[in-house]
Amino acid sequence: MKYVFLIGLLxxxxxxHAQTDEMMADIKKECVNDWRGNYAxxxxxxxxQVKAFLAMHDIYKADRTKKESAILDACLTQWPxxxxxxxxxxxxxxxxxxxxxxxxxx
Numbered sequence: 669m670k671y672v673f674l675i676g677l678l679x680x681x682x683x684x685h686a687q688t689d690e691m692m693a694d695i696k697k698e699c700v701n702d703w704r705g706n707y708a709x710x711x712x713x714x715x716x717q718v719k720a721f722l723a724m725h726d727i728y729k730a731d732r733t734k735k736e737s738a739i740l741d742a743c744l745t746q747w748p749x750x751x752x753x754x755x756x757x758x759x760x761x762x763x764x765x766x767x768x769x770x771x772x773x774x
Contacts, residue, residue: 691721694752720755727762739765 699713727740739762747757 691752692718694750695721695755698750698752717755720759723759724755724762735769736766739769 695714695717699710699717703709703713724740727736732740743758743761743765744753746761747754
């Protein structure tokens with residue numbers, strides 16, 4: 669149920685359905701490859717990837733400073749996965765780096 673809801677959100681937040689379908693196919697392929705025969709972990713992997721993608725999509729669409737954009741670019745470079753990205757790690761790295769930047773600027 670959660671998976672269907674998150675996929676619905678993903679489809680409504682993405683401007684290009686073809687890109688969304690391609691990204692979802694990549695996420696599913698990677699989760700299946702990582703967890704062959706373990707359907708519970710495949711589902712868990714899919715949920716984590718989609719949830720993190722949605723969070724990063726919101727950040728991508730928001731107004732960002734040059735520093736925030738540089739951090740985001742570094743995250744995407746740092747955490748490739750298959751033909752896409754390891755979205756939970758991109759999200760974690762972005763949040764960690766951005767929080768440290770804010771602490772250092774204060």
